[in-house]
Amino acid sequence: xxxxxxxxxxxxxxxxxxxxxxxxxxxxxxxxxxxxxxxxxxxxxxxxxxxxxxxxxxxxxxxxxxxxxxxxxxxxxxxxxxxxxxxxxxxxxxxxxxxxxxxxxxxxxxxxxxxxxxxxxxxxxxxxxxxxxxxxxxxxxxxxxxxxxxxxxxxxxxxxxxxxxxxxxxxxxxxxxxxxxxxxxxxxxxxxxxxxxxxxxxxxxxxxxxxxx
Amino acid sequence: xxxxxxxxxxxxxxxxxxxxxxxxxxxxxxxxxxxxxxxxxxxxxxxxxxxxxxxxxxxxxxxxxxxxxxxxxxxxxxxxxxxxxxxxxxxxxxxxxxxxxxxxxxxxxxxxxxxxxxxxxxxxxxxxxxxxxxxxxxxxxxxxxxxxxxxxxxxxxxxxxxxxxxxxxxxxxxxxxxxxxxxx
Numbered sequence: 001x002x003x004x005x006x007x008x009x010x011x012x013x014x015x016x017x018x019x020x021x022x023x024x025x026x027x028x029x030x031x032x033x034x035x036x037x038x039x040x041x042x043x044x045x046x047x048x049x050x051x052x053x054x055x056x057x058x059x060x061x062x063x064x065x066x067x068x069x070x071x072x073x074x075x076x077x078x079x080x081x082x083x084x085x086x087x088x089x090x091x092x093x094x095x096x097x098x099x100x101x102x103x104x105x106x107x108x109x110x111x112x113x114x115x116x117x118x119x120x121x122x123x124x125x126x127x128x129x130x131x132x133x134x135x136x137x138x139x140x141x142x143x144x145x146x147x148x149x150x151x152x153x154x155x156x157x158x159x160x161x162x163x164x165x166x167x168x169x170x171x172x173x174x175x176x177x178x179x180x181x182x183x184x185x186x187x188x189x190x191x192x193x194x195x196x197x198x199x200x201x202x203x204x205x206x207x208x209x210x211x212x213x
Numbered sequence: 214x215x216x217x218x219x220x221x222x223x224x225x226x227x228x229x230x231x232x233x234x235x236x237x238x239x240x241x242x243x244x245x246x247x248x249x250x251x252x253x254x255x256x257x258x259x260x261x262x263x264x265x266x267x268x269x270x271x272x273x274x275x276x277x278x279x280x281x282x283x284x285x286x287x288x289x290x291x292x293x294x295x296x297x298x299x300x301x302x303x304x305x306x307x308x309x310x311x312x313x314x315x316x317x318x319x320x321x322x323x324x325x326x327x328x329x330x331x332x333x334x335x336x337x338x339x340x341x342x343x344x345x346x347x348x349x350x351x352x353x354x355x356x357x358x359x360x361x362x363x364x365x366x367x368x369x370x371x372x373x374x375x376x377x378x379x380x381x382x383x384x385x386x387x388x389x390x391x392x393x394x395x396x397x
Binding site: 073076089 | 271280363369388
Protein backbone atom coordinates (compact mmCIF):
# COMPACT_ATOMS: atom_id res chain seq x y z
CA UNK A 1 0.00 0.00 0.00
CA UNK A 2 2.75 2.45 0.84
CA UNK A 3 4.76 1.77 -2.29
CA UNK A 4 4.15 4.29 -5.02
CA UNK A 5 2.54 2.55 -7.95
CA UNK A 6 4.34 3.41 -11.12
CA UNK A 7 2.59 5.72 -13.51
CA UNK A 8 0.89 4.05 -16.40
CA UNK A 9 0.65 0.73 -14.59
CA UNK A 10 -2.40 -0.32 -16.49
CA UNK A 11 -4.27 2.76 -15.33
CA UNK A 12 -6.90 3.53 -17.89
CA UNK A 13 -8.03 7.07 -18.42
CA UNK A 14 -11.44 7.97 -19.79
CA UNK A 15 -11.46 9.01 -23.43
CA UNK A 16 -11.60 12.70 -22.51
CA UNK A 17 -8.46 12.25 -20.33
CA UNK A 18 -10.38 13.44 -17.30
CA UNK A 19 -10.21 11.32 -14.16
CA UNK A 20 -12.63 11.92 -11.31
CA UNK A 21 -9.91 14.05 -9.76
CA UNK A 22 -10.08 16.54 -12.61
CA UNK A 23 -13.76 17.17 -12.14
CA UNK A 24 -15.21 19.98 -10.16
CA UNK A 25 -17.15 19.05 -7.03
CA UNK A 26 -19.46 22.05 -7.24
CA UNK A 27 -20.33 21.86 -10.86
CA UNK A 28 -23.78 20.42 -10.33
CA UNK A 29 -25.26 23.70 -9.17
CA UNK A 30 -28.40 24.51 -11.16
CA UNK A 31 -28.10 21.18 -12.88
CA UNK A 32 -31.26 19.41 -11.86
CA UNK A 33 -32.20 16.02 -13.15
CA UNK A 34 -35.34 15.45 -15.10
CA UNK A 35 -38.06 14.01 -12.92
CA UNK A 36 -39.10 11.57 -15.62
CA UNK A 37 -35.59 10.18 -15.87
CA UNK A 38 -35.45 9.76 -12.12
CA UNK A 39 -38.86 8.08 -12.01
CA UNK A 40 -37.82 5.69 -14.75
CA UNK A 41 -34.58 4.73 -13.01
CA UNK A 42 -36.28 4.43 -9.66
CA UNK A 43 -38.89 2.05 -11.05
CA UNK A 44 -36.06 -0.06 -12.43
CA UNK A 45 -34.38 -0.04 -9.01
CA UNK A 46 -37.58 -1.22 -7.37
CA UNK A 47 -38.11 -4.04 -9.83
CA UNK A 48 -34.47 -5.01 -9.35
CA UNK A 49 -34.95 -5.10 -5.60
CA UNK A 50 -38.16 -7.04 -6.05
CA UNK A 51 -36.46 -10.05 -7.57
CA UNK A 52 -36.47 -13.11 -5.34
CA UNK A 53 -37.78 -11.06 -2.48
CA UNK A 54 -39.75 -12.83 0.25
CA UNK A 55 -42.06 -10.15 1.60
CA UNK A 56 -42.60 -6.43 1.87
CA UNK A 57 -40.14 -6.07 4.75
CA UNK A 58 -37.47 -7.74 2.71
CA UNK A 59 -38.13 -5.45 -0.22
CA UNK A 60 -37.98 -2.35 1.96
CA UNK A 61 -34.73 -3.61 3.45
CA UNK A 62 -33.26 -3.90 -0.02
CA UNK A 63 -34.37 -0.43 -1.02
CA UNK A 64 -32.88 0.81 2.23
CA UNK A 65 -29.57 -0.85 1.36
CA UNK A 66 -29.56 0.85 -2.01
CA UNK A 67 -29.88 4.26 -0.42
CA UNK A 68 -27.36 3.74 2.37
CA UNK A 69 -24.12 4.26 0.39
CA UNK A 70 -25.62 7.37 -1.14
CA UNK A 71 -26.11 8.85 2.32
CA UNK A 72 -22.51 8.15 3.28
CA UNK A 73 -21.30 10.07 0.25
CA UNK A 74 -23.77 12.91 0.37
CA UNK A 75 -22.82 13.61 3.99
CA UNK A 76 -19.30 14.67 3.15
CA UNK A 77 -20.18 16.24 -0.17
CA UNK A 78 -22.86 18.48 1.30
CA UNK A 79 -20.79 19.35 4.36
CA UNK A 80 -18.01 20.53 2.09
CA UNK A 81 -20.43 22.51 -0.04
CA UNK A 82 -22.44 24.08 2.71
CA UNK A 83 -19.63 26.11 4.16
CA UNK A 84 -16.40 27.74 3.30
CA UNK A 85 -13.99 24.81 3.02
CA UNK A 86 -11.54 26.62 5.26
CA UNK A 87 -14.09 26.54 8.06
CA UNK A 88 -15.27 22.98 7.51
CA UNK A 89 -17.49 21.84 10.31
CA UNK A 90 -19.28 18.60 11.08
CA UNK A 91 -22.30 17.97 13.30
CA UNK A 92 -21.51 16.55 16.72
CA UNK A 93 -24.98 16.63 18.24
CA UNK A 94 -28.21 14.98 17.22
CA UNK A 95 -30.15 18.15 16.56
CA UNK A 96 -27.69 19.79 14.14
CA UNK A 97 -27.40 16.46 12.36
CA UNK A 98 -31.17 16.19 11.94
CA UNK A 99 -31.38 19.78 10.82
CA UNK A 100 -28.69 19.04 8.31
CA UNK A 101 -30.82 16.18 7.01
CA UNK A 102 -34.09 18.10 7.02
CA UNK A 103 -32.63 21.22 5.44
CA UNK A 104 -29.42 20.68 3.50
CA UNK A 105 -29.95 17.08 2.42
CA UNK A 106 -33.61 17.54 1.56
CA UNK A 107 -32.90 20.68 -0.43
CA UNK A 108 -30.20 18.89 -2.34
CA UNK A 109 -32.35 15.86 -3.12
CA UNK A 110 -35.80 17.35 -3.52
CA UNK A 111 -35.31 21.09 -3.87
CA UNK A 112 -37.18 21.96 -0.68
CA UNK A 113 -36.76 21.36 3.06
CA UNK A 114 -38.58 18.55 4.87
CA UNK A 115 -41.99 19.43 6.22
CA UNK A 116 -41.60 18.67 9.91
CA UNK A 117 -39.18 17.27 12.43
CA UNK A 118 -40.39 15.91 15.76
CA UNK A 119 -39.04 14.04 18.72
CA UNK A 120 -41.07 11.09 19.91
CA UNK A 121 -42.69 11.66 23.29
CA UNK A 122 -42.66 8.03 24.29
CA UNK A 123 -39.09 7.25 23.27
CA UNK A 124 -36.40 9.94 23.61
CA UNK A 125 -34.15 8.16 21.12
CA UNK A 126 -36.69 8.31 18.35
CA UNK A 127 -37.17 11.17 15.93
CA UNK A 128 -39.75 11.65 13.23
CA UNK A 129 -39.12 13.43 9.98
CA UNK A 130 -42.20 14.21 7.90
CA UNK A 131 -42.49 14.64 4.19
CA UNK A 132 -45.98 15.54 2.98
CA UNK A 133 -45.42 14.48 -0.58
CA UNK A 134 -42.30 12.38 -1.13
CA UNK A 135 -40.91 12.84 -4.61
CA UNK A 136 -39.94 9.18 -4.83
CA UNK A 137 -43.56 8.05 -4.37
CA UNK A 138 -45.03 10.45 -6.86
CA UNK A 139 -45.46 7.97 -9.69
CA UNK A 140 -45.95 4.88 -7.58
CA UNK A 141 -49.28 3.26 -6.98
CA UNK A 142 -49.28 0.24 -4.74
CA UNK A 143 -51.14 -2.97 -5.56
CA UNK A 144 -53.60 -4.03 -2.91
CA UNK A 145 -51.51 -6.95 -1.63
CA UNK A 146 -48.56 -4.66 -1.03
CA UNK A 147 -50.33 -1.78 0.60
CA UNK A 148 -47.82 -1.90 3.47
CA UNK A 149 -44.96 -0.99 1.17
CA UNK A 150 -43.55 2.50 1.11
CA UNK A 151 -40.86 3.00 -1.48
CA UNK A 152 -39.51 5.95 0.45
CA UNK A 153 -37.56 3.21 2.23
CA UNK A 154 -34.91 4.21 -0.27
CA UNK A 155 -34.81 7.71 1.20
CA UNK A 156 -34.80 6.17 4.68
CA UNK A 157 -31.66 4.34 3.62
CA UNK A 158 -30.06 7.63 2.61
CA UNK A 159 -30.91 9.08 6.03
CA UNK A 160 -29.49 6.03 7.74
CA UNK A 161 -26.27 6.41 5.75
CA UNK A 162 -25.91 10.03 6.79
CA UNK A 163 -26.52 9.25 10.49
CA UNK A 164 -24.23 6.24 10.53
CA UNK A 165 -21.50 8.05 8.66
CA UNK A 166 -21.54 10.99 11.02
CA UNK A 167 -21.07 8.63 13.96
CA UNK A 168 -24.67 8.53 15.12
CA UNK A 169 -25.43 4.85 14.82
CA UNK A 170 -29.10 4.05 14.36
CA UNK A 171 -31.13 0.96 14.97
CA UNK A 172 -32.63 1.59 11.61
CA UNK A 173 -34.51 4.27 9.75
CA UNK A 174 -37.88 3.28 8.37
CA UNK A 175 -40.49 4.96 6.19
CA UNK A 176 -44.19 4.67 6.94
CA UNK A 177 -47.24 6.08 5.21
CA UNK A 178 -49.41 8.17 7.48
CA UNK A 179 -51.61 9.62 4.78
CA UNK A 180 -54.70 7.88 6.12
CA UNK A 181 -54.37 9.37 9.59
CA UNK A 182 -54.54 13.12 10.05
CA UNK A 183 -55.05 15.45 7.14
CA UNK A 184 -55.60 12.54 4.81
CA UNK A 185 -57.29 14.65 2.21
CA UNK A 186 -54.55 17.23 2.13
CA UNK A 187 -51.57 14.89 1.85
CA UNK A 188 -52.52 11.35 0.88
CA UNK A 189 -48.89 10.41 0.38
CA UNK A 190 -47.63 11.82 3.66
CA UNK A 191 -44.69 9.79 4.89
CA UNK A 192 -42.90 9.70 8.20
CA UNK A 193 -39.29 8.64 8.56
CA UNK A 194 -38.66 7.06 11.94
CA UNK A 195 -35.08 7.54 13.08
CA UNK A 196 -34.14 5.51 16.13
CA UNK A 197 -30.69 6.16 17.56
CA UNK A 198 -28.75 3.57 19.48
CA UNK A 199 -28.52 3.96 23.27
CA UNK A 200 -24.80 4.79 23.20
CA UNK A 201 -25.47 7.76 20.94
CA UNK A 202 -27.98 9.09 23.46
CA UNK A 203 -25.56 8.46 26.29
CA UNK A 204 -22.88 10.48 24.52
CA UNK A 205 -25.38 13.21 23.79
CA UNK A 206 -26.21 13.44 27.47
CA UNK A 207 -22.55 13.62 28.50
CA UNK A 208 -21.85 16.32 25.92
CA UNK A 209 -24.87 18.24 27.12
CA UNK A 210 -23.68 18.11 30.71
CA UNK A 211 -20.23 19.25 29.65
CA UNK A 212 -21.76 22.60 28.82
CA UNK A 213 -20.93 22.55 25.14
CA UNK B 214 11.33 17.82 8.47
CA UNK B 215 9.85 14.48 7.59
CA UNK B 216 6.18 13.66 7.42
CA UNK B 217 4.14 10.49 7.43
CA UNK B 218 0.54 10.83 6.33
CA UNK B 219 -2.16 8.21 6.71
CA UNK B 220 -5.89 8.09 6.03
CA UNK B 221 -7.83 5.89 8.44
CA UNK B 222 -11.28 4.53 7.75
CA UNK B 223 -13.96 4.79 10.46
CA UNK B 224 -12.97 1.28 11.55
CA UNK B 225 -9.28 2.23 11.83
CA UNK B 226 -8.10 0.52 8.65
CA UNK B 227 -5.35 2.49 6.93
CA UNK B 228 -6.59 3.33 3.44
CA UNK B 229 -3.70 5.38 2.19
CA UNK B 230 -0.21 6.16 3.42
CA UNK B 231 2.31 8.58 2.09
CA UNK B 232 5.72 9.68 3.33
CA UNK B 233 7.37 12.89 2.35
CA UNK B 234 9.80 15.52 3.50
CA UNK B 235 9.46 19.25 3.67
CA UNK B 236 9.79 21.30 0.54
CA UNK B 237 10.19 24.48 2.54
CA UNK B 238 13.50 26.25 3.13
CA UNK B 239 15.37 24.29 0.51
CA UNK B 240 14.03 20.88 1.45
CA UNK B 241 14.00 18.27 -1.28
CA UNK B 242 10.69 16.66 -0.35
CA UNK B 243 12.25 13.36 0.69
CA UNK B 244 11.39 11.81 4.04
CA UNK B 245 14.35 11.16 6.28
CA UNK B 246 13.16 8.59 8.75
CA UNK B 247 15.63 6.09 10.11
CA UNK B 248 14.68 2.47 9.66
CA UNK B 249 13.54 2.12 13.25
CA UNK B 250 11.54 5.34 13.11
CA UNK B 251 9.85 4.21 9.96
CA UNK B 252 8.88 0.96 11.62
CA UNK B 253 7.50 2.84 14.59
CA UNK B 254 5.42 5.36 12.62
CA UNK B 255 2.34 3.17 12.08
CA UNK B 256 2.18 2.47 15.80
CA UNK B 257 2.39 6.16 16.68
CA UNK B 258 -0.25 7.00 14.11
CA UNK B 259 -2.58 4.28 15.31
CA UNK B 260 -2.16 5.14 18.96
CA UNK B 261 -3.05 8.76 18.21
CA UNK B 262 -6.48 7.57 17.09
CA UNK B 263 -7.36 7.12 20.75
CA UNK B 264 -6.71 10.82 21.28
CA UNK B 265 -8.82 11.64 18.23
CA UNK B 266 -11.73 9.77 19.75
CA UNK B 267 -11.31 11.74 22.94
CA UNK B 268 -11.30 15.16 21.31
CA UNK B 269 -13.56 14.68 18.31
CA UNK B 270 -16.78 15.28 20.24
CA UNK B 271 -15.35 17.54 22.89
CA UNK B 272 -14.70 20.50 20.66
CA UNK B 273 -18.43 21.04 20.42
CA UNK B 274 -19.51 24.62 20.22
CA UNK B 275 -22.91 25.86 21.26
CA UNK B 276 -24.08 25.30 17.70
CA UNK B 277 -23.51 21.57 18.10
CA UNK B 278 -20.91 21.44 15.39
CA UNK B 279 -17.18 21.03 15.54
CA UNK B 280 -14.43 21.86 13.09
CA UNK B 281 -13.01 19.05 11.01
CA UNK B 282 -9.51 20.27 11.67
CA UNK B 283 -8.52 19.03 15.12
CA UNK B 284 -5.08 20.69 14.96
CA UNK B 285 -2.14 19.32 16.90
CA UNK B 286 -3.46 16.52 19.09
CA UNK B 287 -0.63 14.29 20.20
CA UNK B 288 3.12 14.02 20.69
CA UNK B 289 5.23 10.92 20.98
CA UNK B 290 8.92 11.43 21.58
CA UNK B 291 9.96 13.67 18.70
CA UNK B 292 6.88 13.09 16.61
CA UNK B 293 3.96 15.50 16.48
CA UNK B 294 0.53 14.43 15.32
CA UNK B 295 -2.07 16.59 13.61
CA UNK B 296 -5.49 15.39 12.57
CA UNK B 297 -8.39 16.23 10.31
CA UNK B 298 -11.63 14.31 10.66
CA UNK B 299 -14.16 14.27 7.85
CA UNK B 300 -17.91 14.32 8.29
CA UNK B 301 -18.02 10.56 7.81
CA UNK B 302 -15.42 9.91 10.52
CA UNK B 303 -12.49 9.26 8.22
CA UNK B 304 -9.32 10.45 9.91
CA UNK B 305 -6.43 12.13 8.11
CA UNK B 306 -3.45 11.85 10.42
CA UNK B 307 -0.18 13.63 9.78
CA UNK B 308 2.94 12.76 11.71
CA UNK B 309 5.64 15.43 11.75
CA UNK B 310 9.19 14.60 12.66
CA UNK B 311 11.17 17.86 12.83
CA UNK B 312 14.91 17.82 12.24
CA UNK B 313 17.01 17.34 15.34
CA UNK B 314 18.21 20.93 15.22
CA UNK B 315 14.64 22.19 15.11
CA UNK B 316 13.95 20.21 18.27
CA UNK B 317 16.90 21.78 20.00
CA UNK B 318 18.79 18.50 20.05
CA UNK B 319 22.43 18.92 19.27
CA UNK B 320 23.82 16.60 16.68
CA UNK B 321 25.67 14.45 19.16
CA UNK B 322 22.78 13.87 21.51
CA UNK B 323 21.18 10.47 21.62
CA UNK B 324 17.93 10.43 19.75
CA UNK B 325 15.02 10.02 22.08
CA UNK B 326 16.75 11.40 25.15
CA UNK B 327 15.57 14.90 25.68
CA UNK B 328 18.07 15.62 28.42
CA UNK B 329 20.42 17.47 26.14
CA UNK B 330 17.55 18.80 24.14
CA UNK B 331 15.90 20.61 27.00
CA UNK B 332 19.09 22.52 27.71
CA UNK B 333 19.26 23.52 24.09
CA UNK B 334 15.63 24.55 23.94
CA UNK B 335 16.18 27.77 25.80
CA UNK B 336 18.99 28.88 23.57
CA UNK B 337 17.76 27.88 20.12
CA UNK B 338 15.48 30.34 18.39
CA UNK B 339 14.41 27.97 15.64
CA UNK B 340 12.64 25.45 17.85
CA UNK B 341 9.79 23.61 16.20
CA UNK B 342 6.47 24.60 17.68
CA UNK B 343 3.49 22.49 16.58
CA UNK B 344 0.93 25.03 17.77
CA UNK B 345 2.40 28.11 16.15
CA UNK B 346 -0.16 29.77 13.85
CA UNK B 347 2.07 29.41 10.80
CA UNK B 348 2.48 25.65 11.30
CA UNK B 349 -1.19 25.09 12.01
CA UNK B 350 -2.20 27.07 8.97
CA UNK B 351 0.18 25.17 6.70
CA UNK B 352 -1.05 21.80 7.95
CA UNK B 353 -4.64 22.94 7.62
CA UNK B 354 -4.13 24.03 4.03
CA UNK B 355 -2.60 20.66 3.31
CA UNK B 356 -5.59 18.88 4.85
CA UNK B 357 -8.08 21.07 2.99
CA UNK B 358 -6.49 20.09 -0.30
CA UNK B 359 -6.40 16.41 0.62
CA UNK B 360 -10.03 16.60 1.75
CA UNK B 361 -11.08 17.86 -1.64
CA UNK B 362 -9.31 15.00 -3.43
CA UNK B 363 -10.71 12.58 -0.87
CA UNK B 364 -14.24 13.79 -1.61
CA UNK B 365 -13.70 13.06 -5.26
CA UNK B 366 -12.47 9.60 -4.36
CA UNK B 367 -15.52 8.71 -2.30
CA UNK B 368 -17.83 10.02 -5.00
CA UNK B 369 -16.81 6.89 -6.87
CA UNK B 370 -19.77 4.53 -6.41
CA UNK B 371 -17.46 1.52 -6.45
CA UNK B 372 -15.29 2.80 -3.63
CA UNK B 373 -16.50 1.62 -0.23
CA UNK B 374 -14.78 3.21 2.73
CA UNK B 375 -16.56 0.93 5.16
CA UNK B 376 -15.20 -2.26 3.62
CA UNK B 377 -11.64 -0.97 3.80
CA UNK B 378 -11.05 -0.17 0.14
CA UNK B 379 -7.51 1.09 -0.26
CA UNK B 380 -6.95 4.17 -2.41
CA UNK B 381 -4.90 2.83 -5.29
CA UNK B 382 -5.15 5.71 -7.71
CA UNK B 383 -1.76 7.17 -8.64
CA UNK B 384 -3.58 10.39 -9.46
CA UNK B 385 -4.67 10.62 -5.82
CA UNK B 386 -1.08 10.14 -4.67
CA UNK B 387 0.14 12.80 -7.07
CA UNK B 388 -2.45 15.24 -5.74
CA UNK B 389 -1.47 14.55 -2.14
CA UNK B 390 2.19 14.98 -3.00
CA UNK B 391 1.40 18.26 -4.75
CA UNK B 392 -0.46 19.54 -1.69
CA UNK B 393 2.46 18.48 0.49
CA UNK B 394 4.93 20.26 -1.73
CA UNK B 395 2.82 23.38 -1.79
CA UNK B 396 2.24 23.80 1.92
CA UNK B 397 4.64 21.71 4.03
